[in-house]
Amino acid sequence: LDNRDLFVTRKAYHSFTGYAFGQMKKMTVGAFQGYMGDKRKALVDKFGYDTKNASHLIRLLRMGIEYLKDGRLYVDRGEVWDAPMLLGIKRGEWNLEEVKAEADRLFKRAEEAFDRCTLPAGVDTPKIDALLVEIVRMRLLRP
Numbered sequence: 001l002d003n004r005d006l007f008v009t010r011k012a013y014h015s016f017t018g019y020a021f022g023q024m025k026k027m028t029v030g031a032f033q034g035y036m037g038d039k040r041k042a043l044v045d046k047f048g049y050d051t052k053n054a055s056h057l058i059r060l061l062r063m064g065i066e067y068l069k070d071g072r073l074y075v076d077r078g079e080v081w082d083a084p085m086l087l088g089i090k091r092g093e094w095n096l097e098e099v100k101a102e103a104d105r106l107f108k109r110a111e112e113a114f115d116r117c118t119l120p121a122g123v124d125t126p127k128i129d130a131l132l133v134e135i136v137r138m139r140l141l142r143p
């Protein structure tokens with residue numbers, strides 16, 4: 001944990017937006033896939049889209065924007081106060097057009113965050129190599 005900043009890069013933009021795009025596609029195209037249980041299929045029937053994928057889509061975009069701004073990953077969504085909104089999406093409180101509009105807005109914000117991002121373009125490989133050597137040394141020299 002003390003060295004987690006060594007692994008923080010702006011490349012995360014592509015991971016977050018790529019995964020979010022996949023969730024956006026799955027929320028409508030992936031309806032009734034084999035991985036869905038009856039409860040989830042019922043939600044798709046009721047709302048016309050996969051609300052769980054929609055919730056993931058919005059969460060991923062918000063997390064990606066946060067990460068690009070400060071290099072931190074806020075997994076506990078209560079820390080940033082959007083857990084109730086995400087649960088509302090998952091319960092079907094947003095219609096498909098609202099989810100798509102919010103996703104479009106967040107994709108644009110993510111691109112803007114990427115353009116303004118001050119995180120390094122890549123990792124500092126020599127520092128990571130030195131850390132790995134130190135970890136191995138510590139393990140081998142442990143009594």
